[in-house]
Structure formats: structure tokens, C-alpha cells
Amino acid sequence: MAITTNRLKNDTCERDWIWEREVEAAPWEETRRLSVAAWERQFRRLRESSPFYARRWKEAGAGNSFVSLADLTQLPFTTKDELKQALDEDPPFGSNLCVSPDQAKRVYQTSGTTGSPSVLALTRGDMETWTVMGTRSYYATGIHEHSSVLTTFGAGPFVAGHTHFVLLRIGARSVPVAPGDTERVIFGLRAGLADTLLATASFAQYLANRLEKTDAEPSTIPLTHVVTGGEPGGGIPSIRDHIQNVLGVTVTEVMGIGDVAPSLFGECPHQEGMHFCGAGHVWVELIDPDTQEPMEIETGAVGELVYTALTREAMPVVRFLGGDIVRIEGTSCACERTSFRMRVLGRRDDMFIVRGVNVYPTAILSVVGDFRPRVSGRARVLRTSPGTSIEPPVPIEVEVTERHGSDDALIADIEDAIHARLTFRCQVTLVPESDFGEAGYKTRLTRNAPLPSGQRDER
Numbered sequence: 240m241a242i243t244t245n246r247l248k249n250d251t252c253e254r255d256w257i258w259e260r261e262v263e264a265a266p267w268e269e270t271r272r273l274s275v276a277a278w279e280r281q282f283r284r285l286r287e288s289s290p291f292y293a294r295r296w297k298e299a300g301a302g303n304s305f306v307s308l309a310d311l312t313q314l315p316f317t318t319k320d321e322l323k324q325a326l327d328e329d330p331p332f333g334s335n336l337c338v339s340p341d342q343a344k345r346v347y348q349t350s351g352t353t354g355s356p357s358v359l360a361l362t363r364g365d366m367e368t369w370t371v372m373g374t375r376s377y378y379a380t381g382i383h384e385h386s387s388v389l390t391t392f393g394a395g396p397f398v399a400g401h402t403h404f405v406l407l408r409i410g411a412r413s414v415p416v417a418p419g420d421t422e423r424v425i426f427g428l429r430a431g432l433a434d435t436l437l438a439t440a441s442f443a444q445y446l447a448n449r450l451e452k453t454d455a456e457p458s459t460i461p462l463t464h465v466v467t468g469g470e471p472g473g474g475i476p477s478i479r480d481h482i483q484n485v486l487g488v489t490v491t492e493v494m495g496i497g498d499v500a501p502s503l504f505g506e507c508p509h510q511e512g513m514h515f516c517g518a519g520h521v522w523v524e525l526i527d528p529d530t531q532e533p534m535e536i537e538t539g540a541v542g543e544l545v546y547t548a549l550t551r552e553a554m555p556v557v558r559f560l561g562g563d564i565v566r567i568e569g570t571s572c573a574c575e576r577t578s579f580r581m582r583v584l585g586r587r588d589d590m591f592i593v594r595g596v597n598v599y600p601t602a603i604l605s606v607v608g609d610f611r612p613r614v615s616g617r618a619r620v621l622r623t624s625p626g627t628s629i630e631p632p633v634p635i636e637v638e639v640t641e642r643h644g645s646d647d648a649l650i651a652d653i654e655d656a657i658h659a660r661l662t663f664r665c666q667v668t669l670v671p672e673s674d675f676g677e678a679g680y681k682t683r684l685t686r687n688a689p690l691p692s693g694q695r696d697e698r
């Protein structure tokens with residue numbers, strides 16, 4: 240349905256649909272000027288108070304002279320592993336802490352998918368900055384003061400908990416439910432406690448699948464808006480359409496990066512990708528994922544986003560490799576925001592190569608989703624060897640309802656569709672919902688197959 244008002248359908252409120260119009264709708268040159276000035280202060284501060292960056296820049300030969308925002312590419316990238324090393328060499332906050340420990344007023348932990356968790360310290364100023372960027376992002380999705388928001392993001396230990404401050408700032412009604420408490424989510428939605436749901440795409444998809452089975456008309460539940468975050472999915476057409484059609488809602492997406500800001504991108508009701516909402520506080524570069532050479536942020540460009548914290552006090556990152564491969568969808572919008580819009584294609588780590596062609600598992604999801612209702616919409620690639628290359632046929636597990644557990648015709652249809660649309664051969668295994676696991680939160684898009692005994696795992 241065409242949006243003509245820059246608002247969600249049925250939203251008749253009078254408030255501006257842009258939270259901070261003077262920043263979010265400013266000409267890009269003005270944003271750049273603001274960022275140049277902020278970076279000048281940040282650079283000097285880092286050099287004086289961050290042992291981590293002072294040392295790294297010296298090692299990289301950046302010398303003692305000032306490096307301007309335009310010359311940022313002279314400075315080295317920062318990786319997740321390096322931040323972990325910084326933490327290990329000076330616990331509990333790390334050698335990248337730029338303030339005295341008593342100024343750290345809030346501490347989140349990261350999920351630590353490999354090894355022990357990492358910590359993220361925030362000053363009072365950092366908390367405010369995160370709230371500012373988060374408010375722009377969530378307000379952009381159409382969450383306004385009159386919205387009632389059921390959120391499945393816990394208060395902690397993860398940064399998504401910061402969303403509670405954002406909802407308070409917008410002035411929306413907040414209905415917090417613990418992550419994974421499906422029964423209470425369904426109760427809250429049926430009871431009309433909320434018109435908006437914040438969840439991972441996997442959970443929203445799970446909810447749609449479940450209500451499709453149990454309710455004669457799930458779209459009569461008084462839910463009108465689902466905001467997905469934490470993983471791609473909400474931006475994949477087959478997944479988005481399914482959630483929208485079953486629940487009778489509009490789906491928009493938000494995205495953040497733990498080490499930078501929990502919400503940094505928000506999609507407006509035009510549904511054409513997520514707007515960058517960090518202007519003035521975060522500087523973004525786009526690089527070629529293979530060569531790491533800078534790329535122009537222009538419509539159609541595909542690359543990895545790199546982030547520099549311009550105003551962060553406690554733990555600023557400089558040229559942080561976020562690991563998400565995105566496609567730039569546009570650099571202007573009918574909603575009048577002037578920041579670029581993008582969609583996430585997948586994590587760099589999830590990418591694999593089939594006969595020289597890069598493939599992201601999200602592309603597989605968009606093909607598999609078309610086989611609903613025989614499939615649930617979830618699928619993952621099975622990695623059978625170390626390294627990123629996979630020899631076809633690529634092993635893929637597809638989640639199905641119990642009834643289709645051994646449906647040979649379905650297997651053949653999916654294999655053909657993937658070959659036709661993604662041009663590689665695959666071998667599909669159907670996995671019933673009860674065996675697929677991880678229902679309801681985030682879905683890992685690749686899984687390591689067991690290795691023959693005695694072989695070392697380097698995946």
C-alpha cells in the first residue's frame with residue numbers, strides 16, 4: 240500500500256514525523272561539517288587518554304600530526320578481537336577506556352559468541368547519546384508518543400536493553416515482557432495492551448507461524464506494527480510479507496552494533512531500507528569487504544560498514560569493522576530524511592563462496608520463504624569444511640512442519656528454485672520444527688557439521 244503521509248497507516252497524529260528535523264533533514268554537507276568538528280575533539284582526546292589508540296596509531300605510522308576526518312583512511316581499522324585484547328590487558332574495562340573508571344555509570348556485556356563475554360562501559364553522556372540516536376531510529380519506524388509498545392528485549396545484560404530508555408524518551412507506552420516468554424507476548428497482544436511489537440525477526444516469524452495455526456483470524460489481534468531488530472529477516476521480502484499478511488501489520492526494521500550504538504538505523508514507513516540515524520555522533524564509511532578499499536556510499540553499492548564514534552566518551556571506537564555487509568538502497572527519501580538507507584545482506588562471517596561467487600545465507604532465506612506454508616521460513620547452511628569455499632552441492636537444512644518431514648517433491652522444488660535463482664546446486668535436508676532448535680530468538684544462518692574424528696576444527 241502506498242504511503243502518502245510519511246506515517247504508518249491509521250496514524251493521524253499531528254506531530255512532526257521526524258524526531259530531530261534540524262539534524263535528520265539537514266543537507267549532508269552540514270552533517271559533514273558537524274562531524275569534522277566533533278572528530279577534531281575526539282582525535283585529540285583519544286591521543287591523550289586512550290593508551291590503546293595512542294599505541295596503535297603510533298605503530299601504524301600515523302605520527303604525531305593531526306589526522307582529519309577526510310584522511311581517516313590513514314588510521315588502522317579496529318576489530319572485535321582487538322577490543323577483546325584491550326579488555327584482557329587492563330581489566331575490568333580495558334586499555335581503550337578513556338575516562339576514569341568511576342565515570343563508567345552503566346556497563347553492558349556482549350554475548351561473547353566465541354570465548355568469554357566482553358564489556359561495554361558508558362558515561363552519563365554516552366547513555367544520553369545512545370538515547371538520542373535510538374530515539375531517532377525508533378521514531379523513524381513510526382513509534383510515536385501515542386504508540387503502545389510490547390518489547391521482548393531484556394533490560395540487560397545486552398545493549399538492546401537500552402531501548403527502554405528510548406521508549407521513555409519518545410513517550411510511548413511500554414509493555415516489557417521477558418525474552419522468550421511467548422505465552423505472555425500472546426496474552427498481551429490479544430488483550431490489546433500494545434499495538435506495536437519489538438522483537439527479533441525470528442521471533443516475529445515464529446509468532447506468525449504459531450498464530451496462523453491456532454487462531455482463525457490472527458489479523459484481528461489489535462497489533463498494527465512490528466519492528467524487528469537483532470538480525471536481518473525483517474528486510475527479506477518473503478519473511479516480511481509473511482509476518483505482514485498473517486498478522487495484518489506493517490513491518491519495519493531497526494539495527495545497531497553493540498560496540499557503537501544499540502540502535503543506529505531505523506526504517507521509515509516507506510519501507511525502503513533503514514535510515515542512518517547517527518548523524519553528528521557516528522561517522523560511517525563503506526568499504527569493499529574483500530580488499531577493504533573505501534567505497535562511495537551511493538545507491539546500489541554493496542560493502543561492509545565501518546564506524547567511528549565521534550562523541551563517545553568512555554569507549555570510543557575508530558574505524559570499527561562492524562561485520563555487516565549491506566546494500567545502499569538510496570541517499571534520499573520521500574520522508575525528507577537526508578541520510579542514506581540500507582539493507583543488511585548478511586554477516587561477513589556467514590558469507591561463503593561457491594565457485595568464485597559470494598553467497599549470503601539471507602539470499603537462501605528469501606528463496607526458501609516462497610515455499611510457505613510447507614516450510615516455516617527458516618533455513619541454514621551446513622559447513623562441512625574449514626574455510627569459506629563450499630563445493631556444490633551446498634548442504635542446506637530447511638525447517639518444515641512435522642507433516643512435511645519427508646517430502647521428496649518439496650526437496651526437489653527447493654533445490655531447483657535455489658539453482659534457478661542463486662545459480663548453485665544444493666542438497667536440501669528437511670528438518671522438522673521440533674529438531675531445528677533455537678525457536679523464537681535469533682536464528683544462526685550457518686551450522687558446523689560434525690567433523691570426522693581426529694580432524695582439527697578451524698571453522
Ligand SMILES: [Zn+2]
Binds near residue numbers: 573
Ligand atoms: Zn524515509
